[in-house]
Amino acid sequence: xxxxxxxxxxxxxxxxxDAGARYADARVMLRRTETMSARDGAVEDLSSDESAGIGVRxxxxxxxxxxxxxxxxDAAARAAGRRAAQIAAASALVPGPxxxxxxxxxxxxxxxxxxxxDPLSVPLSTKGDLLVAATAAARDAGADLAEGIYQIWDTxxxxxxxxxxxxxxxxxxxxAGITASAYGDGExxxxxxxxHRGQYGTRGWELVDELALTDNAARMADxxxxxxxxxxxxxxxxxxxxxxxxxxxxxxxxxxxxxxxxRILGWEAAFAGTSWLDLAxxxxxxxxxxxxxxxxxxxxxxxLGSFGYDDEGSPATKRDAVRNGIWVGVLAGRDSAxxxxxxxxxxxxxxxxxxxxxxxxxxxxxxxxxxxLDEIIAATDDGVLMDINRSWSIDDRxxxxxxxxxxxxxxxxxxxxxxxxxxxxxxxxPKFWQSMDMLSSETVxxxxxxxxxxxxxxxxxxxxxxxPARFTNVRVGVRG
Amino acid sequence: MSTxxxxxxxxxxxxxxxxxxxxxxxxxxxxxxxxxxxxxxxxANSAIHQNVADxxxxxxxxxxxDGRTASGSTTVTDAGGLQSxxxxxxxxxxxxxxDPAWPGLTPPTPLPPDAGxxxxxxxxxxxxxxxxxxxFVQAAGxxxxxxFCRTAYASGAFANTAGQSAHGRSAEAAMDGIARDAGADGVARRAxxxxxxxxxxxxxxxxxxKARAAGPAIELPPGRYEVVLEPTAVADLLSNLAMxxxxxxxxxxxxxxxxxxxxxxxxxxxxxxxxxxATLPFDMEGTPRTTLLxxxxxxxxxxxxxxxxxxxxxxxxxxxxxxxxxxxxxxxANLRLAPGPLTNAVPEPSTGxxxxxxxxxxxxxxxxxxxxxxxxxxxLDQKSLxxxxxxxNGVWLVENGEVTAAVSNMRxxxxxxxxxxxxxxxxxxxxxxxxxxxxSGVRYTAPxxxxxSWNITGNASG
Numbered sequence: 001x002x003x004x005x006x007x008x009x010x011x012x013x014x015x016x017x018d019a020g021a022r023y024a025d026a027r028v029m030l031r032r033t034e035t036m037s038a039r040d041g042a043v044e045d046l047s048s049d050e051s052a053g054i055g056v057r058x059x060x061x062x063x064x065x066x067x068x069x070x071x072x073x074d075a076a077a078r079a080a081g082r083r084a085a086q087i088a089a090a091s092a093l094v095p096g097p098x099x100x101x102x103x104x105x106x107x108x109x110x111x112x113x114x115x116x117x118d119p120l121s122v123p124l125s126t127k128g129d130l131l132v133a134a135t136a137a138a139r140d141a142g143a144d145l146a147e148g149i150y151q152i153w154d155t156x157x158x159x160x161x162x163x164x165x166x167x168x169x170x171x172x173x174x175x176a177g178i179t180a181s182a183y184g185d186g187e188x189x190x191x192x193x194x195x196h197r198g199q200y201g202t203r204g205w206e207l208v209d210e211l212a213l214t215d216n217a218a219r220m221a222d223x224x225x226x227x228x229x230x231x232x233x234x235x236x237x238x239x240x241x242x243x244x245x246x247x248x249x250x251x252x253x254x255x256x257x258x259x260x261x262x263r264i265l266g267w268e269a270a271f272a273g274t275s276w277l278d279l280a281x282x283x284x285x286x287x288x289x290x291x292x293x294x295x296x297x298x299x300x301x302x303x304l305g306s307f308g309y310d311d312e313g314s315p316a317t318k319r320d321a322v323r324n325g326i327w328v329g330v331l332a333g334r335d336s337a338x339x340x341x342x343x344x345x346x347x348x349x350x351x352x353x354x355x356x357x358x359x360x361x362x363x364x365x366x367x368x369x370x371x372x373l374d375e376i377i378a379a380t381d382d383g384v385l386m387d388i389n390r391s392w393s394i395d396d397r398x399x400x401x402x403x404x405x406x407x408x409x410x411x412x413x414x415x416x417x418x419x420x421x422x423x424x425x426x427x428x429x430p431k432f433w434q435s436m437d438m439l440s441s442e443t444v445x446x447x448x449x450x451x452x453x454x455x456x457x458x459x460x461x462x463x464x465x466x467x468p469a470r471f472t473n474v475r476v477g478v479r480g
Numbered sequence: 481m482s483t484x485x486x487x488x489x490x491x492x493x494x495x496x497x498x499x500x501x502x503x504x505x506x507x508x509x510x511x512x513x514x515x516x517x518x519x520x521x522x523x524a525n526s527a528i529h530q531n532v533a534d535x536x537x538x539x540x541x542x543x544x545x546d547g548r549t550a551s552g553s554t555t556v557t558d559a560g561g562l563q564s565x566x567x568x569x570x571x572x573x574x575x576x577x578x579d580p581a582w583p584g585l586t587p588p589t590p591l592p593p594d595a596g597x598x599x600x601x602x603x604x605x606x607x608x609x610x611x612x613x614x615x616f617v618q619a620a621g622x623x624x625x626x627x628f629c630r631t632a633y634a635s636g637a638f639a640n641t642a643g644q645s646a647h648g649r650s651a652e653a654a655m656d657g658i659a660r661d662a663g664a665d666g667v668a669r670r671a672x673x674x675x676x677x678x679x680x681x682x683x684x685x686x687x688x689x690k691a692r693a694a695g696p697a698i699e700l701p702p703g704r705y706e707v708v709l710e711p712t713a714v715a716d717l718l719s720n721l722a723m724x725x726x727x728x729x730x731x732x733x734x735x736x737x738x739x740x741x742x743x744x745x746x747x748x749x750x751x752x753x754x755x756x757x758a759t760l761p762f763d764m765e766g767t768p769r770t771t772l773l774x775x776x777x778x779x780x781x782x783x784x785x786x787x788x789x790x791x792x793x794x795x796x797x798x799x800x801x802x803x804x805x806x807x808x809x810x811x812x813a814n815l816r817l818a819p820g821p822l823t824n825a826v827p828e829p830s831t832g833x834x835x836x837x838x839x840x841x842x843x844x845x846x847x848x849x850x851x852x853x854x855x856x857x858x859x860l861d862q863k864s865l866x867x868x869x870x871x872x873n874g875v876w877l878v879e880n881g882e883v884t885a886a887v888s889n890m891r892x893x894x895x896x897x898x899x900x901x902x903x904x905x906x907x908x909x910x911x912x913x914x915x916x917x918x919x920s921g922v923r924y925t926a927p928x929x930x931x932x933s934w935n936i937t938g939n940a941s942g
Contacts (some may be wrong), residue, residue: 038867047573050568124571125577126571187861266524400938404858404860456532456630
């Protein structure tokens with residue numbers, strides 16, 4: 001990289017220290033984003049955005065302060081450092097317990113995500129033609145509304161801290177998806193490919209090329225129209241088979257957020273919520289069945305939650321969150337880990353230079369099992385198969401959930417039967433996970449590009465390796 | 481900290497001129513230069529644990545050139561940054577497919593009188609926010625507390641090649657917090673244009689009163705219940721109605737329940753979008769914002785439009801364009817549900833679970849639930865606006881007009897328009913309360929509501 005911004009980040013850190021901080025860090029970030037959406041064979045919106053700035057975090061006594069500006073001059077960086085320390089000093093009016101930071105492995109490093117085809121270098125006409133063709137194909141096949149979208153993020157960041165970090169990273173992310181909707185009498189059915197908001201990763205445009213959007217467009221339209229006359233998902237307690245895409249969101253909502261240490265410590269109590277997990281039970285609590293092995297792994301090449309270093313300078317490291325059904329790990333930051341008496345961090349990120357880094361999911365996924373989806377279906381006498389998320393809701397302790405899927409199928413005597421419309425299921429997290437009795441090996445690292453958390457709000461990018469799985473005695477068919 | 485709006489006017493004007501110069505006289509361009517300064521002091525476990533502020537100026541450009549459209553933005557506002565923005569957007573427009581839905585630019589249109597803003601709030605210090613947090617914590621009387629105090633300031637200017645120009649400023653203050661007693665949470669939240677209106681002690685006392693009134697919670701079976709929704713819960717109804725029902729794009733695409741002129745709500749329901757004073761007085765297309773009556777005495781009168789959805793629906797923009805409105809639709813962000821007739825003024829109680837806006841309604845409920853807040857609401861079916869979510873921050877059983885027991889949180893699955901439909905609203909509180917959203921500039925104002933039926937589909941057991 002020809003130009004770096006370590007000088008500005010370092011100046012901000014030094015200014016915060018000079019103003020009384022006992023620790024400070026700063027991130028300079030340059031980000032370009034590009035988003036295009038299409039509808040019914042025509043481009044609907046195209047936006048290309050650029051953002052650059054510096055965010056400074058200062059620890060004064062036991063209080064944090066953060067300030068950010070979109071100005072990368074030396075003077076602005078120093079002023080931001082001083083302001084962050086002043087804000088931290090004001091926090092001391094309502095002080096908390098003493099704050100320590102677990103070590104983050106100080107040093108100089110550089111990291112870039114894998115990228116074969118730079119997505120911003122692909123001609124707009126090529127990208128537009130893809131969305132136009134895919135949505136036109138869905139429309140031609142009978143969709144009443146066909147929509148498509150791609151999104152690209154190209155982020156360069158320079159991190160410096162008073163612990164000696166000097167880390168730069170270049171992370172390129174992109175992804176795309178299409179949705180076909182069919183209108184019936186008072187209701188709308190939709191089918192999305194490959195996921196309800198598309199598939200995303202820390203990869204180049206080759207990811208989008210692999211999605212085969214146009215090839216799947218007509219099938220989405222056909223299925224959306226067929227759903228209009230399909231029977232309703234029955235309301236009953238039954239065996240539930242989830243496709244990998246839906247299971248990825250199940251993991252995100254009922255495991256990923258629950259193991260965020262800031263939630264467990266009560267730091268999100270008023271907004272995102274807390275967690276049903278109690279640190280006293282770390283290492284002993286049964287979260288799920290023996291088949292349940294969840295990892296926190298930001299090192300997966302190309303997954304959306306991957307990075308080289310988190311936004312506190314901790315190197316990406318794979319850890320267990322649940323092993324053989326027992327809860328053994330959390331997503332942590334340097335201060336929350338110290339407060340909890342843990343010796344690892346590595347899961348703190350912000351969604352831009354203007355926002356405070358906080359505990360976020362990286363790639364939180366389910367290790368593969370021994371079966372295939374076909375084997376799971378063949379082993380099921382009576383049940384429902386659901387896939388592709390349509391709605392999600394979970395309580396503030398991450399226990400009571402309800403999900404809706406775009407499509408379901410009846411499973412009878414080991415065969416996939418009739419299509420079912422408006423499939424939903426509900427349950428309580430640990431009871432649900434303990435009922436998992438079959439798990440496929442067909443893992444995909446699904447990307448979630450819209451994870452909301454924090455005040456002011458931040459949008460996180462997370463990854464969730466998941467494969468189809470079977471759960472017993474699940475309540476399905478919840479309706480209004 | 482507030483800055484002169486002349487800086488944004490200059491930026492917008494320079495960007496329009498640069499676009500004209502580089503793209504040619506035939507280009508249609510619109511520019512918004514917006515400065516925002518948001519500061520948020522956040523507390524948990526009764527201590528300030530996150531305390532942040534940022535000040536950002538962003539220039540947005542939308543360009544229509546030779547029948548093709550593209551938009552872009554930048555926070556790099558020096559000459560090089562603006563040049564890059566314009567060149568990038570021109571290149572994007574030239575490579576884009578044709579845009580047959582381009583609605584044209586807003587012609588020169590006068591803005592409504594300036595609603596003004598509170599400069600003191602715009603310049604509020606971290607010490608002033610921390611003092612309100614201290615007051616909230618102290619008023620909770622030893623209960624664990626969490627929440628935030630926020631101040632925000634925005635100034636912005638609009639210019640386009642059709643000659644429309646506009647500028648304005650706004651400020652906002654908000655506080656939202658909970659108190660916790662043995663696992664039970666109580667909440668209080670307020671929004672205002674002035675930080676002076678935010679009384680941390682009063683909010684802390686109210687949150688604590690609710691938490692203390694929770695006590696041991698019983699579990700009730702799923703089923704349909706009569707309910708009183710406190711203003712904090714009603715705000716969620718307004719948010720979802722705005723996003724999915726009164727959304728002009730959803731309406732134009734037949735994905736909304738809205739039917740203009742139809743009696744879709746109880747006649748006690750009147751809803752308007754009232755953006756003036758809460759946000760900038762113009763939208764991203766330069767259309768002046770004004771009060772928009774959405775529902776009048778239960779009759780759906782309007783939906784929110786930007787120029788694109790308005791053209792599709794063969795009507796006029798209502799001033800709801802945003803950077804994302806062509807994709808996600810124009811969404812009203814300052815809904816106000818009109819309160820019921822004023823009875824005797826009731827001061828906010830210092831004890832007990834019931835907010836003042838809900839007390840008369842609770843007194844008239846034979847058997848039902850008093851619900852404080854709704855949480856994690858998601859749409860199951862957009863057309864009928866069937867929503868699932870959970871209760872939060874306090875639920876109580878009411879029998880013969882009296883609160884008789886705390887109830888554990890429950891899941892509901894409910895069509896919002898149906899819950900507010902003709903004959904379904906048994907009472908509207910006399911006091912409308914202004915409440916903040918998670919995003920600054922978004923505000924909901926609502927009284928409590930007494931509804932005949934609310935579909936509870938799950939309890940703490942699943």
